[in-house]
Amino acid sequence: MKPLPLALLMSLIAAAAYAGETRQLDAHEHGVGQLDIAFESSQIAMELHAPGADIVGFEYAAESAGDRAKVDSAVALLARPLDLFSLPEAAKCTVVQASAELESEAAHDKHEENHAHDDHKHDEHAHEDHAEHTDEDHAAHSEKSGHTEFHAEYLLNCADPAAVSVIEFAYFTAFPNALELEVQVISNTGASAFEVTRDAPVLDLRGMF
Amino acid sequence: MILRLAFASLMARALTVAMTILAIALSVALFLGVEKVRTGAKASFADTISGTDLIVGARSGSVQLLLYSVFRIGNATNNMTWESYRDIEARPDVDWIVPVSLGDSHRQFRVMGTTTAFFDRYKYRSGQSLSIRDGQVMDDLFDTVIGADVAETLGYETGDPIVVAHGLASFIEHDYQPFRVSGILAKTGTPVDRTVIVSLKAIEAIHVDWQSGVKIPGQSTPVDVIRQLDLEPQAVTAALIGVKSRLQVFGLQRAINEYQQEPLLAILPGVALQELWQIVGIAETALIAVSGMVVVTALIGMMATIFASLNERRREMAIFRAMGARPRTITGLLVLEAALMAALGAVIGLALLYVGLAIAQPVVDRAFGLWLPVEAPTLREFSVLAGVVCAGVIVSMVPAVRAYRMSLADGMMVRI
Known part of the structure; x- marks a missing residue:
């Protein structure tokens, strides 16, 4: 009867380990991504989170060459913020830093x-x-x-950030599966939320300066 | 000439006309009043918190968190542990963090435990700081700082002893700990006016002899023993956070929302407020629609009285015509009378609104903490008034056209 206490002990340890775990998952809605924009003096920081389904059309781990190529080109496209979110010329914005990656939300x-x-x-x-x-x-x-999510972070430097009164979302033309972006903007006048959709792909920021 | 005629004609039927004008005035006052309360409520909510980048609390809904942490409406689903609070405080992107601990009350007012940093960090009405009207910020364990409404309603002066009760509507009072009013805040028009502020340690001190919400019978720790105790809080209800750079707000928000050890929620106050307006928006629209319908009803009432008067005035109209007045003049007369009534109604309505505001302002402020500013009418309000007059003119066209057609034949004919 020796193995029994050991087995019992093992199961107890396993149970304890299990109890210690935390389980949580982010909300995930296909077609809807999040974009956060923060204005601070001459800098604009943007952070995009979009479901894999929006960007490449699938959310499984890319195995075939075709799928891999899709992911690679999407990441490359996401790393060029000014092509996705066009800011007014007058603001004279340049990209200081841009990174994009595919996260698998296991x-x-x-x-x-x-x-x-x-x-x-x-x-x-x-x-x-x-x-x-x-x-x-x-x-x-x-x-x-679980799902996969594309995550991109941008840092822009603008000569005249107050001229960013409007942002046009070429994002929706680039990614035909994306339907909506929930946008949060924070500037010196406070925080505000907007919804930008495929039908109206323009963000009006005139109230934020 | 025609104006004098219209005026005299209205005076001749003073009672009916006065009633019609009163109906219009009341409806206009109601419509503008609803608008005032709506914008007043919005402004008052939006002015309550400013300068705070994030609010953190137990994971629930962003609107709920905003309501209980800032507006003291509703209750927290859960508290946030002190360890998590310290964890967030230690993050490099956090500039300042102010804890908020709720759950106790003093009479009908909520007691909030916090640190003295609250007085520096809490901002309202686009960046205004709290100021102490009388006395000083709490300094001793049993010091409290009370809001202007608390002082006014309960008649407290600095130095007065007060008793803090456990739970919101509890009858059992923590009557062993002698709290003292150390300072009174100047009026802010925010929920802070109706709050009793104590230190976080004081909140712990109140609960020294309590276990699971019940007083341990026969046990009461003397005040000087409590002072010796280690009063590190276990939990806080929420925390206000300022970040070093706005660029880090979203990163911090995400980090807190994904915090593994405890389900926490970080919200941007402005965004949460917007969500709240979206919810309230439907009711607002309904309210405006109803008050708009009241105005329409009053105008239709005016049309009815004009119609009724046409009958009485058959002879009058016929005499005008016989004396050489064109049918157009008759129409003009009626429309002018209606316009005069509507304009008078609008002006009296505006006056009623201001009288009402002046009377209701302190009452509403005390009861709901809602400050309704008495300001000169806005362009929007003037356009509403102009709209009412225009609508009055349009509505009066119906009886006027009828009079235009009938004036001569109708009045001259002898009815049998």
Whole structure:
């Protein structure tokens, strides 16, 4: 009867470890991304979060060459903020810093556990899933392995930031799956929220200066 | 000439006309009043917090967090642990952080535990700081600083002892700890006026002999023993944060919202307020629509009285015509009378509004903390008044056209 206490101990440890975990997931809505814009003296900081579905049209890990190419070109495009969000000429803005990346928002616990236990197997499994991509599979899959999100950060320097009274969102032409951006703007007059949609891809910032 | 005629004609039917004008005046006053309350409420809300970049509290909704932390409306779902508070405080992008601890009350007023930094950091009405009208900021463990309304309603002076009760509507009072009023704040027109401010440690001190919300029977720790205790708070209700650079606001917000150890929520006050207006917007629109309909009803009432008067005035009209007045003159007379009534109604309505405001202002302020400014009418209000007169003219066209057609034939014919 020796193994039993050990097993018991193991399960207790496992239970304790499980209880210590925190589980949380960000809200994720396809078609809707977030853009935060902060004005501080001559600098403008922008941060974009957009679901993978908006940018490349899929949210599984890119496996095929075609998918990889899509992700790469999207990241390259996202790294050029002035092509996506066109600011008035008068503001004379230049990009100081721009970075874009694809984050996979893994459903924490289960997913990570799998990783820890058997990384290789998990990958294979994921691969299989996508090879035969039926609807059912997809539903099960998206439940299991979370969503992906593109994340980009920009820092602009503008000669006359107050001239940024309007921003035109070429973003929607660049990414045909994107429908809406929830925009938060903060300037010296305070914070404000806007919604910019595909139908009206213009942000009016006249009230913010 | 025609103006004098119109005026005299109105005077001849003074009672009916006065009633019509009164109806229009009341409806106009109501419409403008609703508008005043609406813009007053908005301005008063928007003026309550300024200069704070983020508000942090337990994860709930942004509107809820804003309402309970700043406006003292509703209650917190959860508190935020002191450890998380310290964690956020230690972040390099945080310039200042002020804790807010709610949940106790003094009579009908809420007690807020905070640090003295609150008096420097809390800003209202685009950057105005709190100022102490009398006395000083709390300095001792049992010192309190009270808002202007608290002092006025309860008649407190600096130095007065006060008792702080546990829970909002609780009858059990923390009557073992002798708090003292150390300062009274100048009137701000914000919820701070109705708040009793104590130090965070004082909030802990109140609860020394309490466990799970119940007083431990027979136990009461003397004041000097409490002073010796380590009164590190366990939790706060919310915290106001200022960042070093605006560029970091969103990064900090995201970091707090994704904080693993505790479900926290960071909101931008301005954005949360906007969300609140979106919710309230529907009710606002309904209110405006209803008061607009009241104005329309009053104008239709005026049309009805003009119609009724046409009957009485058949002979009068016929005599005008017989004396050489053109049908157009008759029409003009009626329209002018209506315009005069509507204009008088609008002006009296405006006057009623200001009288009402002057009477209601202190009452509303005391009851709801809503400051309705008595200001010269805005362009918008003048356009509303002009609109009422125009609508009056348009409405009066209906009976006027009828009079135009009938004036001669109708009045001259002898009815059998």
